[in-house]
Amino acid sequence: MPNTNTSGKLCLSCQKPIRGRADKKFCDDFCRNQHNNSMKSGPEKLIRNINAILRKNRKILQEQLKQTEKTIAIHRDKLRMAGFQFKYMTNQYQTQKGHTYFFCYDYGYLLLENDWLLVVRKK
Numbered sequence: 001m002p003n004t005n006t007s008g009k010l011c012l013s014c015q016k017p018i019r020g021r022a023d024k025k026f027c028d029d030f031c032r033n034q035h036n037n038s039m040k041s042g043p044e045k046l047i048r049n050i051n052a053i054l055r056k057n058r059k060i061l062q063e064q065l066k067q068t069e070k071t072i073a074i075h076r077d078k079l080r081m082a083g084f085q086f087k088y089m090t091n092q093y094q095t096q097k098g099h100t101y102f103f104c105y106d107y108g109y110l111l112l113e114n115d116w117l118l119v120v121r122k123k
């Protein structure tokens with residue numbers, strides 16, 4: 001009799017129920033290879049690269065704010081030197097006064113004059 005127990009999880013490659021051990025992620029080596037190849041190219045790669053940029057942007061903003069400070073004004077170049085990529089953000093927020101905040105997850109910034117920025121943390 002073949003083992004018909006399934007772990008309740010679906011194969012990350014073919015989406016069929018996985019049989020066998022609970023920690024398996026794929027049916028077999030074929031599915032594992034298929035999945036790994038698809039992760040190295042195409043949309044998955046693009047998504048992962050952008051996610052990495054957003055994560056890095058957030059980390060850079062986070063590093064500007066010490067734990068006790070709510071906001072801090074810094075020059076745009078300081079972020080750029082740290083590797084911040086301004087064209088990537090997760091969302092933006094416009095205040096009633098017409099100021100636009102650009103966010104990477106829970107950290108963001110407001111453009112000030114002369115290439116200065118106000119870095120903020122979302123509550």
Ligand SMILES: [Zn+2]
Nearest residue numbers: 011014027031
């Ligand atoms: Zn599979």
